[in-house]
Amino acid sequence: MSNNVNMKELFLxxxxxxxxxxxxxxKHVTHPGTKGNATELNWIDWLRTYLPNRYCVDQAFIVDYTGNRSDQIDLVIYDNQYSPFVFCQDGVKYIPAESVYAIFEVKQALNKANLEYAATKAESVRALQRTSVSIVHAGGTYPPRPLFEIVAGLITTSSDWNQPFEKPFGEAIGVLKPEQKLNIGCVLNSGSFIMKPDGTIETSSGEEALIFFFIKLFTQLQNLGTVPAMDIDLYSRALESI
Structure with a gap:
């Protein structure tokens, strides 16, 4: 009897x-807000299950030490080891910009309006100020980590375009400003995409949308390494006693 596991079949x-x-x-949830929240929670639960424990996944606002705040982000992948400060008020989370690896907008369908909306969300996060300080370890001190580009993307169930990644998609994504760039996305019933370093787009088949998205996302997260250690002193200036 074979002990081999067919990974492709598992992902399919x-x-x-x-x-x-x-x-x-x-089909069954008619209220747009409730439908959107239910969809977001499904993706959050899925990524929590399959990403390593070092990555936290939540819906949240992103904040910086100056008091600026992003738009609400449907899905945030973040770290809480080197920047552990996550505010939670009435069930709403506020995550420091230093903690963030990746952000996603979650929509029902891929189309021009939703691409532009996800790009605006990405810009609202990338505009925030991030700090980076030295990290003390047993053998000495690591210098401050250079800041990396936060990964941004769009996740949908379907596409309003018959061919999701053809000319209309290319035109819509091609005019985005650098700070609005969408690095990766998933159209669950049609395929996934990733923007390569040279600016070209790599896509998957429809049946491999989820495995492609997960592997490419995980590779991007690995390549980012560890988030910078936040300068808590700068955040503490909001307190009158410090």
């Missing part, structure tokens, strides 16, 4: 399960 099964859940939400 996960994709079909996700599609069933999300299509059921679309």
């Amino acid at each position: 099964g996960m994709q079909q399960e996700m599609l069933y859940k999300l299509n059921t939400i679309r």
Whole structure:
């Protein structure tokens, strides 16, 4: 008896399960806000399950030490080891910009308006001020980490374009400003995409949308390494006694 595991079949099964859940939400939940929240929670739960424990996943606002705040972000992948300060008020989380690895907008369908909306969300996060300080360790001190570009993307269940990654998609994504760049995205029933360093787009087949998205996302997270250590003294200036 073979002990081999067919990883492709496992991911295809996960994709079909996700599609069933999300299509059921679309069919039976009529209130747009409730539908959107339910879809976001499904993706948050899925990524929490399959990403390593070092990555936290939540819906949140992103803040910086100057008091500026991003738009609300549907899905944030963040670290709480080197910048552990996450504010939570009435169930709403506020995460320091230093903690953030990646952000995603979650929508029902891929189209020009939703691409532009996700790009605006990305810009609102990348505009925030991030700090980076030295890290003391047993053998000495690591210098401050250079700041990396926060990954941004769009996740949808379907596409309003018959061919999701053809000319209309290319035109819409091609006019985004650098700070609005969408690095990666998933259209669960049609395929996923990633923007390569040279600016070209790599896409997957429809049946491999989820495995492609997960592997490419995880690779990007690995390449970022560790988030910078935040300068808590700068955040503390909001307190009159410090």
